[in-house]
Amino acid sequence: MPHNLLVDAPEQGVQVLTLNRPDVLNALNTDLLNNLSKALDDAEADPEVRAIVITGNQKAFAAGADINEMAARDLVGILEDPRVAHWERIARFTKPIIAAVNGFALGGGCELAMHADILIAGENARFGQPEINLGIMPGAGGTQRLTRKVGEALAMHMALTGEQINATRALQAGLVSEISQPELTVERAIEIGQTIARKAPIAVRLTKESVRKADDMSLSDGLRFERHAFTLLAGTADRQEGLDAFREKRSPRFNGQ
Template structure:
């Protein structure tokens, strides 16, 4: 992976790790960070060796503490709309990446940081992590998908409470409402995420990819059409080498060797 100014992107053992690296500013998102994040996603998408992705923040204080207020403060209506659209476009690109993405939340995940975590498939939180959408306290609202993904993850009622009050919640509350998948000690967040990523990476890349597609697309369909989508994807996998290898390995009582083909 090439070098970036505001993020780091590394690949090892089929797992890519994207680290937002602006710890001096609590990893706040500005245009440069968003642009480099988009470029890193594109590189990962094209890298056939990558089977799982971790997104995290540098340092122990913050995953991402939000969007960069100093950059946003003097934007006019059109500029603010374009900034929101940029964030939404890049977070949707991450959400729709064919490879699974795990957020390793090691501190504050507020505003754009919470929205970035929600664009990932799975969220692992440190026990000192904090989540929230405090934008109403700044005279604005969530602008990088928070009003939409939060409601889909935790339900409209709880989402509205968080969005309307700007309340910051702890890791335990985030787990209770279904915003995070699991909580570990802060020092173990990246290790836990890497362990989970390697487990996923050992499975059929196509099976994982199609499972992600089924959930992401099916959740917005009525049940009948969603089941039809599942059947179509399920059937398509029977034309792949991964299916043949996986079932042969099972019957032969050995570990499968998946190639993503």
């Protein structure tokens, strides 16, 4: 098991991945992103994993990229940054990701949190894109995902000033779905993951994909994709199981078929 990423065995369909570089506030370096990418590959192939929770510690989810590693790169190193492939892998993950954020989620940490499908924030959470303070700009979705999450006005303010927002402002802006007491944030994220894990896996995957398409497609194209996905689900055994369970007043037993 990698020392900088704690990988729990799945329980009730949920696997917890904990960023573990506390001495540098869980700064994201290439090695950590590589291990996170590998863990997601393994989870993608494991039928026992139906949802992922990504978290850090009480002080920091992740306080950004590893500045020492960044400073060591020349222009060629930046252009050939191996982390790009890892960010793309995280974005392609098909199972639901819930981020449980306590403390700082800054720069790459904020960008990682925004890769999640559901984001739960502790009351002590702080979100920001402070790259402008280093003479650079967000490079892993901080201008694109943030704008789609919170709107252009707030995204522009955060990216150009480097100022942080707290959990309450993040909730109001639509960046997070829920605020929790810090000591209960991971527990709440796992609870949500377990709720999702009890649903039909194919329906979960297509629902996630369909919602994500709303960022990329026109309304008419998105509606066509949604209808196509809905039609595909009509032919699954899980759909029939869901209908049978409803009529028989029992809990459904979905098996991903």
